[in-house]
Amino acid sequence: MQIAQRITDLAESATLAVSAKAARLRADGIDVIGFGAGQPDFPTPSHIVQAGIGALEAGHTGYANPASGLLLAKKAVCTKLARDNALTYAPDQVIITSGGKMACYLAIHAVVNPGDEVIIPKPYWVSYPEIVKLAGGTPVYVTGPEENDFKVSPELLARVVTNRTRLVVLNSPSNPSGVTYTPPEIRGLAQVLQHQNLCVLSDEIYDQLVFAGHEVLSYAAVNEHTYAQTITLNSASKTYAMTGWRLGYAAGPVEMIKAMAKLQSQSTSGAVTFNQHALAEALLEREILDSSEIEAVMQGKILKPLKKPVPPTYSGNGAKEPEADATPDAQADSETTPESPDTTGSADGTQDTPTAPDTAGPDDGAQQQDTPTATETDAPRD
Numbered sequence: 313m314q315i316a317q318r319i320t321d322l323a324e325s326a327t328l329a330v331s332a333k334a335a336r337l338r339a340d341g342i343d344v345i346g347f348g349a350g351q352p353d354f355p356t357p358s359h360i361v362q363a364g365i366g367a368l369e370a371g372h373t374g375y376a377n378p379a380s381g382l383l384l385a386k387k388a389v390c391t392k393l394a395r396d397n398a399l400t401y402a403p404d405q406v407i408i409t410s411g412g413k414m415a416c417y418l419a420i421h422a423v424v425n426p427g428d429e430v431i432i433p434k435p436y437w438v439s440y441p442e443i444v445k446l447a448g449g450t451p452v453y454v455t456g457p458e459e460n461d462f463k464v465s466p467e468l469l470a471r472v473v474t475n476r477t478r479l480v481v482l483n484s485p486s487n488p489s490g491v492t493y494t495p496p497e498i499r500g501l502a503q504v505l506q507h508q509n510l511c512v513l514s515d516e517i518y519d520q521l522v523f524a525g526h527e528v529l530s531y532a533a534v535n536e537h538t539y540a541q542t543i544t545l546n547s548a549s550k551t552y553a554m555t556g557w558r559l560g561y562a563a564g565p566v567e568m569i570k571a572m573a574k575l576q577s578q579s580t581s582g583a584v585t586f587n588q589h590a591l592a593e594a595l596l597e598r599e600i601l602d603s604s605e606i607e608a609v610m611q612g613k614i615l616k617p618l619k620k621p622v623p624p625t626y627s628g629n630g631a632k633e634p635e636a637d638a639t640p641d642a643q644a645d646s647e648t649t650p651e652s653p654d655t656t657g658s659a660d661g662t663q664d665t666p667t668a669p670d671t672a673g674p675d676d677g678a679q680q681q682d683t684p685t686a687t688e689t690d691a692p693r694d
């Protein structure tokens with residue numbers, strides 16, 4: 313039987329392969345530490361598990377309708393993004409997916425045409441280039457200097473942007489390096505990208521897992537230009553130890569989210585329905601640290617509480633608590649994009665004070681750090 317060429321050419325997920333090998337070695341009694349898939353070392357908090365069980369028992373076992381995600385989950389995402397990331401989105405700007413990887417897959421396939429270039433800073437999460445290649449795109453790698461923790465400077469980034477660049481993948485905090493770009497560094501990258509006719513995929517799945525004193529500034533929150541060009545991606549996997557639930561989400565311009573939803577409707581038909589209730593619980597619940605997690609904080613494993621106090625609202629269209637059982641029609645009616653996003657800032661990127669309500673904004677007071685010296689760009693064009 314013939315295997316399609318594009319699947320023959322596709323590399324297996326290296327992280328999953330390494331994880332499987334580590335598990336095999338452990339089963340053989342060998343003491344190994346796996347650096348494969350990032351599996352949190354605490355279980356899914358029980359209130360989230362209970363929300364999933366409750367949704368199952370309440371009969372939320374049919375198809376997710378619409379396929380782009382339940383309204384209650386989308387509203388919870390809007391609340392999370394306003395609260396933690398100073399980003400104002402309405403539910404029709406949000407898609408709920410089967411894991412962050414699926415959000416990444418949908419976004420890349422929605423944006424990239426054959427021959428398009430996609431800039432990926434190195435080191436990178438190994439799925440990015442494979443998904444780009446599957447979409448017919450060409451990964452273009454750029455590496456910051458090791459002495460600056462591999463962070464890419466604006467100058468270095470500017471060198472690899474061409475008129476064929478269609479997408480730039482940003483991943484801060486980063487897997488695998490763990491590096492977090494400071495707010496001034498994010499603004500510096502925005503100065504290079506914000507007026508380019510390209511899309512930015514900002515993978516922020518580690519935004520809540522940062523060491524004390526490190527601020528995460530969402531790329532989309534820099535100003536209205538970055539807001540308009542960005543798909544912000546996140547997932548329940550790491551923050552809430554929900555890797556096996558397969559729950560991710562993305563937010564961005566309505567047309568882009570619609571395109572991603574179209575592909576989702578022709579592939580998975582959407583994230584698991586009862587899991588989406590658990591996602592809403594995870595994102596809206598005010599405090600998830602239990603005693604073992606607090607112990608982990610004390611031991612320095614986690615230096616930042618996973619959740620901050622939250623008002624259970626989002627600012628998009630004035631809706632309050634998510635409804636438990638919105639009908640598909642009701643969902644369609646209320647998924648309204650705010651007329652203008654509450655992200656403001658100067659075009660030159662020197663100021664950025666997104667005005668999302670109820671939210672502590674990013675640290676604007678930090679001084680611009682020296683940008684790393686460009687030492688190399690490596691761009692395997694073919």
Ligand SMILES: Cc1ncc(COP(=O)(O)O)c(C=O)c1O
Pocket residue numbers: 349350410411412413414416437483486487515517547548549555559560
């Ligand atoms: C940077 C990055 N993005 C996306 C993902 C996908 O996460 P998920 O388990 O939600 O599919 C991972 C998983 O390790 C990751 O490290």
